[in-house]
Amino acid sequence: MARKRVINKAKGNILFLAGAAIVAFFVFVAVFAPLIATHDPAHIDFNSVLLPPSSVYYFGTDELGRDIFSRVVYGTRISLFVGFVAVGISVMIGTVLGLISGYFGGFTDMIVMRFVDIMLCFPSFFLILAVIAFLNPSVFNVMAVIGLTSWMGVTRLVRAEVMSVRTRDYITAARIQGISTAKILFKHIFPNVFTPIFITATLGIAGAILTESALSFLGLGVQPPVPSWGNILTAGKDNILFAWWLSFFPGIAIFITVLGYNLLGEGLRDVLDPKE
Amino acid sequence: MLRYIAKRLAGMIPLFIGITLISFVVIHLAPGDPAQFIASMNPKLSETAYQKFVKMYELDKPVLERYINWLGKFARFDFGESFSQDGKTVMEKIKERLPVTIWLNVAGMVLIFLFALPLGVLSAYYKDSLFDKGVTVFVFAGFAMPTFWLALLCMYYFGVVKGWFPISGLRSFNYDYLSTFGKIADIAKHTFMPVVISVFGGLAGISRFARNSMLDVLKEEYVTAARARGLNESRVVFTHALKNALLPVVTIIGLSVPGLIGGSVIFESIFSIPGMGQLFYQSVMMRDYPVVMGVLVIGAMLTLAGNLIADIAYAAVDPRIRYGSKKSN
Numbered sequence: 001m002a003r004k005r006v007i008n009k010a011k012g013n014i015l016f017l018a019g020a021a022i023v024a025f026f027v028f029v030a031v032f033a034p035l036i037a038t039h040d041p042a043h044i045d046f047n048s049v050l051l052p053p054s055s056v057y058y059f060g061t062d063e064l065g066r067d068i069f070s071r072v073v074y075g076t077r078i079s080l081f082v083g084f085v086a087v088g089i090s091v092m093i094g095t096v097l098g099l100i101s102g103y104f105g106g107f108t109d110m111i112v113m114r115f116v117d118i119m120l121c122f123p124s125f126f127l128i129l130a131v132i133a134f135l136n137p138s139v140f141n142v143m144a145v146i147g148l149t150s151w152m153g154v155t156r157l158v159r160a161e162v163m164s165v166r167t168r169d170y171i172t173a174a175r176i177q178g179i180s181t182a183k184i185l186f187k188h189i190f191p192n193v194f195t196p197i198f199i200t201a202t203l204g205i206a207g208a209i210l211t212e213s214a215l216s217f218l219g220l221g222v223q224p225p226v227p228s229w230g231n232i233l234t235a236g237k238d239n240i241l242f243a244w245w246l247s248f249f250p251g252i253a254i255f256i257t258v259l260g261y262n263l264l265g266e267g268l269r270d271v272l273d274p275k276e
Numbered sequence: 277m278l279r280y281i282a283k284r285l286a287g288m289i290p291l292f293i294g295i296t297l298i299s300f301v302v303i304h305l306a307p308g309d310p311a312q313f314i315a316s317m318n319p320k321l322s323e324t325a326y327q328k329f330v331k332m333y334e335l336d337k338p339v340l341e342r343y344i345n346w347l348g349k350f351a352r353f354d355f356g357e358s359f360s361q362d363g364k365t366v367m368e369k370i371k372e373r374l375p376v377t378i379w380l381n382v383a384g385m386v387l388i389f390l391f392a393l394p395l396g397v398l399s400a401y402y403k404d405s406l407f408d409k410g411v412t413v414f415v416f417a418g419f420a421m422p423t424f425w426l427a428l429l430c431m432y433y434f435g436v437v438k439g440w441f442p443i444s445g446l447r448s449f450n451y452d453y454l455s456t457f458g459k460i461a462d463i464a465k466h467t468f469m470p471v472v473i474s475v476f477g478g479l480a481g482i483s484r485f486a487r488n489s490m491l492d493v494l495k496e497e498y499v500t501a502a503r504a505r506g507l508n509e510s511r512v513v514f515t516h517a518l519k520n521a522l523l524p525v526v527t528i529i530g531l532s533v534p535g536l537i538g539g540s541v542i543f544e545s546i547f548s549i550p551g552m553g554q555l556f557y558q559s560v561m562m563r564d565y566p567v568v569m570g571v572l573v574i575g576a577m578l579t580l581a582g583n584l585i586a587d588i589a590y591a592a593v594d595p596r597i598r599y600g601s602k603k604s605n
Contacts, residue, residue, distance in 0.1 A: 118294030121583075125538030126556065126575045127302075130568050133560040134305035210422055214542060217424050218557065233425060237546070240432050247432070251425035259420035 009271045016267025022260025030076040039067035041074045042225050050243045060245035062235050068245065071227035072253050078228040079257060082143050082212040083205040089147025091201050094154025095193070099185045101155065102162025109159070116152045124149045128211065129220060137220045146208050154200055161193040195272050199265055206261035213254050229254050277591065280598050284587050288580055295576045296350055300343055303569060328357065329565060355570035360562065366570035369555060374574070376446065377544070377551035381536045384471050385529065388478040395479070396486025397521065400494065401513060411483065418480025424542045427473050431546070434469065441469050444548035470543040477539065478532060485528055490521040523594050530586030534579045 010016050029036060038058070045065035053060045059068035101112035128145050135141045165171065166189065174184050215221030216230025217237075224231050229250040236247030330336060337345075349355070355366035399411040435443035442448065446466050447459075454462055493499065494517055502512045540553030548554070552571060559567035591597040 114290055114294065118291055118298060120534070121291055121295055121576045121579045122298070122572070123534035123538035123575045123579060125541055126572050129541065129556065129560050130302055130572045131305060133563060133565070133568050134302065206420070213422055214424055218542070218545065220560065233428065237428055240428060241436060244432060247425070247428045251422060251429070254422045254425065255420050258422070259416060262416060262419050 006271060010267075013267050013270050015263045016271050019260050019262070019264025019267050022256060023264050026076055026257050026260065027080065029073055030080045033073050033077055037067075037070035037073045039070045041066065041070040041227050043067070050239065050246075052243075053245050059249040060243065062232070062243075062246055063239060068232065068249055071232055072229065072249055075227045075229045075232065075250065075253065076257075078139065078222055078226065079209050079212065079254075082139065082146070082222075083208045083261075085143040086146035086150070086208040086212070087201050087204040089144065090151040090204060091154055091197060092151075093148070094151035095158050095190075095197060097151070098155040098158025098193075099162055099189065102159035103166055103181075103185055103189065105163075112155065113159075116155055119149070119152050122149075125211070125214070128215065129218075132215070132220050137215070137223055139222050139226070142212055142215055142221050146211050150204065150207065154197065154204075157196055157200060158193050161196060162189055165189060165192050199268050199272065202261055202265035202268060206258045206265070209254065209261070210258055277598060280591050281588060284584055288584065291580060295573065295580075296347055297343075299569060299573050299576075300346060302572065303565070328359070350573065355573070356566045358559075358567050359564045360567075366566050369567060370552060370570055370574055373550060373552040373555045376549060377537070377540050377553060378578075380467060380471060380474070380543070380549070380551065381533075381540065383467070384474045384478065384536060385532070387471065387475045388482055388532075389525075389529075391475070392479050392482035393486050393522070393525070396483040397490050397518060399483070400487045400490035400521075403491065411487075415480040415484050418476060421477065423473055423477040423539065424546060426476065427470070427543065427546045430469055430473060442466050443469075446549050466547075467549070470547045470549060474536065474539055474543055478536065482525070482528055482532065486521070486525050489524050490517065493517045493521040496520070523590070526590045526593065527586055529589065530583040533582030534575075537575050537578055 038056075043066060045061075048057070048061050048065040050063055051057055051061045051065075057067050057069065059072060061067055062071070097112050097115075101109045127149050131145045131149075132141060135145075171184065171188060174188050179188075212221055213228070213230035213233070216228045217233045219231070219234060221230055222228035232250040233247055236243070236250065239246050353367055357363060357365050358369055395411055399405075399408040402408050431443045434440045442465060446463060448454075448462050448466075451459060451462055496517075499512060499517050502516045503509075507516075537553075540551060541557050542553070543549065544551045544553035545557045552574070555567065556571040556575075558564075559571065
């Protein structure tokens with residue numbers, strides 16, 4: 001494969017480079033959070049409540065005197081973790097259902113596609129909130145629910161790709177050789193769909209991070225005192241009249257991270273596209 | 277046309293049944309044991325609420341019987357009584373709230389199309405120009421923007437600092453004393469910010485879609501043919517290309533309905549607008565399960581309705597869909 005060509009293309013693609021730089025930056029922050037944070041993110045100090053940004057508290061403090069900078073730094077971990085796990089779940093479900101649906105076709109395909117249509121009827125934010133209402137909010141539930149309600153796009157994508165390769169000669173040849181269906185699906189067909197899945201997954205992480213932050217903002221996601229960008233913003237909303245920094249910094253963090261994954265995803269699409 | 281609509285309606289029956297099935301599964305996530313159930317709920321509520329819930333959803337009966345009975349109630353839009361003290365039925369509560377949400381979403385949708393289409397079409401026509409690049413940057417920003425954050429910032433700046441718009445509710449205190457025109461102006465003023473912000477969120481996707489669709493059409497042979505015939509450029513673009521480019525955009529209406537309805541939870545709770553989204557949020561917080569179930573189902577129904585309208589609109593503008601239904605599923 002023209003690996004060199006891909007690398008050259010990547011070097012010249014601004015979207016890809018900008019996205020990769022942003023994502024790498026936040027991964028770095030997440031990994032080295034304890035070294036970067038200047039305070040204990042959970043340390044409550046009633047002598048320094050709602051202080052504006054300064055050289056001691058870079059992003060100011062919240063209503064309990066906690067350092068916002070350190071909370072935003074630790075919040076990076078939650079965002080990335082939720083993004084990766086939720087998308088991992090949705091990609092796994094989506095890929096398996098898409099492979100089965102596209103490969104077997106007929107009745108199986110019809111059932112799977114109807115299921116996709118039905119899931120798409122629910123406003124996903126409603127479905128997520130309803131399930132959280134029954135299960136109670138926690139990091140684990142949030143990841144699971146986002147993953148379980150966002151696999152439909154992957155299924156459609158994988159199905160379409162599988163349908164376009166399933167009648168190729170090499171698949172027929174594999175079947176004639178008596179290779180098991182599971183092996184054909186995962187060893188011969190899956191590599192063909194890997195690139196589009198990878199791109200969709202990158203864009204999906206952006207979506208999952210936005211959803212998590214919205215849930216946490218509404219008080220139905222990650223629960224305090226664990227810092228998440230969304231739940232810092234909740235305090236920001238309550239104190240919006242006199243502490244703008246509480247709303248400003250976590251929001252910027254969400255915005256730039258999501259932008260980074262979107263740019264990376266679009267860049268990958270350009271770079272990995274074999275056409276052109 | 278009528279035949280086409282009838283066919284689409286029939287096609288929705290399996291979707292309708294599927295929605296009921298999934299909602300039915302969701303109900304069963306409720307804690308099974310009464311003590312746990314009450315503990316997980318609003319402490320104001322008691323054993324009676326649990327008894328009501330068990331009775332409403334017949335949690336003591338076998339699964340199949342339960343589902344069939346529920347389906348019957350569902351078809352009559354009977355979701356039982358809310359757990360809250362006011363003793364209203366779920367349907368009464370939703371009916372009070374629904375018009376506001378529909379109004380906000382329809383207004384938002386109209387504005388999105390009004391702005392997204394010219395943006396997308398022009399940036400396709402002037403591809404790679406400075407304008408196109410500017411729109412692209414705007415689109416990326418729109419995709420990445422957490423709208424609830426934008427809402428907070430706008431509330432702070434335009435509501436608190438500048439004082440241009442009220443930051444919460446739907447009506448002023450003196451609403452009842454205003455003239456008809458004053459009432460309309462009052463509601464418009466209260467809904468301006470939430471609508472504009474939700475429009476900003478939706479603008480990116482749809483203008484992108486319109487751009488791609490226009491780019492595809494501009495490559496078509498009939499556009500080249502029209503140019504070759506010496507038609508002037510504006511006629512080529514606006515009559516020949518634009519019409520065809522807009523066709524696929526119509527389907528996007530249907531697809532964007534669930535996103536808009538889902539987003540109303542966020543806008544309505546931030547701006548304290550008494551719509552269905554706020555009702556849903558409050559019910560989730562209070563663990564008012566009957567209302568949660570009712571709103572979930574009604575939300576899915578609205579999506580189905582949106583899809584149907586989009587399908588019909590598409591068929592209305594594109595005769596190929598009405599007659600040559602070779603591709604239709």
